[in-house]
Amino acid sequence: MTLVGGAFASMTLAVFAATPAWAQDRMGQPTPGGIDLQPAASPLKHEAIWFHNVILMPAITLITLLVLGLIIWIVVRYNAKSNPVPARWSHNTMIEVIWTVLPVLILVVISLFSFRLLFAYNDMPDPDLTVKVTGNQWNWAYEYPDQGVAEYISTMMPEGEAPPQLYRLAANEPMVVPVGKTVRVLVTAADVIHAFAMPAFGLKTDAIPGRVNETWFRAERTGSFYGQCSELCGVDHAFMPIQINVVTEAEFAAWVAAKGGSMTPKVEATAAAAVPTEIPALTAASATPSAAEPAPAAPAAQ
Template sequence: MVGASAMPAMAQELLGQPTPGGIGLQPAASKLKHDAIWFHDVILLPVITFITLLVLGLLIWVVVRYNKKANPVPARWSHNTLVEVIWTVLPVVILMVIALFSFRLLYDYEAMPEPDLTVKVTGNQWNWGYEYPDQGVPEFISNMLPEDEALARNVPYRLAADQAMVVPVGKTVRLLITASDVIHAVALPAFGLKTDAIPGRTNETWFKAERTGVYYGQCSELCGVDHAFMPIEIRVVTEAEFAAWVASKGGSMTAAADAEAEAAAAQAAAAQSAPVAEAADDTTADAASTEPAAAPAAAQ
């Protein structure tokens, strides 16, 4: 019955935002979320179902077998060694099986591939700041879109923002997450991410979007009176569209390379000027060493 009732909701699942009437996780838009869904559906749900049915069966058996009518003379034993061993060892085995798959998933979250770009995310009361150091895009502030404007654009109110984080599709995006005042949290369900933004500390996570589109998230750490008005909007676009957006923000796709080239040129110039400076110092030192010998001759 639950499966039949869920079929209409599953048929109209929305990508990157909540589905009205949905009962499952949001559809995945990155490898990490695919792995998280697999872990939930293939490992956790069967274990949960098994434990629930086992406990339910034991309860029914105890109620039927050991009620006063079926068992008028109660037993006087206080424990059973075999039962105690089973209910101690079985949970340990179950937890070990879960841990094996859980550690592998945690490793995938930590083992970030070589990033293609970096976005610094700063949580404020109550908005988000985004900065692209690799492209030279300075920090800009993203606020929640007002209700009338959200309705006019036909976008979800309290999820849409006036300025979105824009990233290219198929690229590894590294997020450097921090906060300026209190603890916030970056939650991006379609990418399977939830990372705290802590003042004075920088946390790191990553994602690689599989397809273009708009994906929504929110602050998931209670951070004050306007906590519910801190949406995160991510626009995943093509590389050409991303380059055009970077240019519109005053940045450059080669900003990082240009900065490295300038630093290398400055270092090379400093290296070339060092021998000249050393030679000049040597000449000055030689001149200074000959002056005391000439002075006595002049005195004579």
Template sequence: MGMGTRAMARIGGGIAATALAAFVAAPAWAQDVLGQPTPGAIDLQPAASPLKHEAIFFHDVVLMPIITVITLLVLGLLIWIAIRYNKKANPVPAKWSHNTVIEVIWTVVPVLILVGISLFSFRLLFAYHDTPEVDLTVKVTGNQWNWAYEYPDQGVAEYISNMTPEDKAPAHLYRLAADEPMVVPVGKTVELLITASDVIHAVALPAFGLKTDAVPGRINHTWFKAEKTGIYYGQCSELCGVDHAFMPIQINVVTEAEFAAWVASKGGSMTKKADEAAAAAAAAAAPAAVVDEAAASAAAAAAPAPTAAAPAAPAAAAAPVAPAAQ
């Protein structure tokens, strides 16, 4: 028996040491890569937007401690009951079947835990819902099986984004890279207007904390604000058909100058709104000028013609000549 106990202790110690070594060494072989999945990683992708920072806080600071405490509590109770109330240790079982105090506790405590979680959860939901002032709007349409992007404020017409073929994509980015990515400027609030043309899809990009359904006949919206330039990858996360796995989402975050150049290359303009406003003002001013000119012409036509100068008065009759003196 003694040898068996020592052997079990050695085995248990070896397992614990191995687990500890693996845990300590994990950061060395699973360094997270910004914007894409990391092989062997066990945590959420690093945050690249304010929403993802809040989501990571909710997960790491609120949910994980609560889940850990509940798990350890349940495990402890199971072990204690298995040891204390097995047939050998407790040959005469208790005769009671209810305990009011325990039943109240296991009813009230979970409710309080859920209420506490809900406070942080609602705060995060409101952050997703309350979009800040928008700098850029992108319309995203899910198709079987690709994505279409359109920039209405810059005049960039809808273009299709397909998955980069396997022979042209890096091995670790196959099914993540796209041939025509979405391009946005860094540090700007980007609003996504999301819909679908056929079946339900979903826009999911972990680094920005995005996951929004694309529903035919409906427009959902979400937002993000990229903190760093770079390339970020996501995928459709709603089962949408046989090629569901071939709908990657690639977002290139660039500087404002690079974004302006890209918009120009797509036939758009960074001043489209201003140009349209100026054109509308000019169009509104043109009829007013025509009306003013017509009114002036009508007034001139209605004015009486100038009268000729009155003829000169006839010369006064010559006075009779006085007779000459005799």
């Protein structure tokens, strides 16, 4: 009966998980009582939710119902009272082929959609902005190389300063990005393995010392979105929140200026400085060889 109870619990969880969340807000915050994925705020998360709700959940639900039905049928049909004399055979070739081939086919179908989602994560559009993220014990450091914003440290807001529902989520120096722009995120670590995770954007990328991993997102709306380190990185692992503020382009430009940066990429600024503003005119004196310079010798007669 334990197996029956476990199967029934799994089926119940699968059915509830496929329903919309209760009282989920739209600002990238976890909600008490919520049982669904956080609402999507980027294209990648939309695809991840579709893969979960349309491919995985129906497959899991059907498999759970099938297993539950088989267990109930076996318990009712083949208990000692209903079947006092059990059969003596132990193999059925057809059943063994079915339960070997059918799971393989299910996994192949799931893998096709899984690979498509994986390719979407790796097929990053041309980025409008690059942010370097470094995980430290125990905080995050952000740097904007294209805008010349130097690395700054983001730590958890104290309990008395953060709203109660955002304690251990709100940060004193959040990452700031413009809405509707493709943001390339370069993720690394300075000491141990961390993980940069932002549920509303569908991000979860390992931060590994000596290695730079790459991911991307494009925020669809303004607001504040919250995540946390998702790798057990030490005693203060629970105190490494990630806050991303998505703002308008004008607000982002003002924030960059306040940080001492510029909206003109460094590469363009360097190239512009290297080009002279005026090209000196070619004079006759500059075109004529100097008198001090000897005239080229005539070729020797053959």
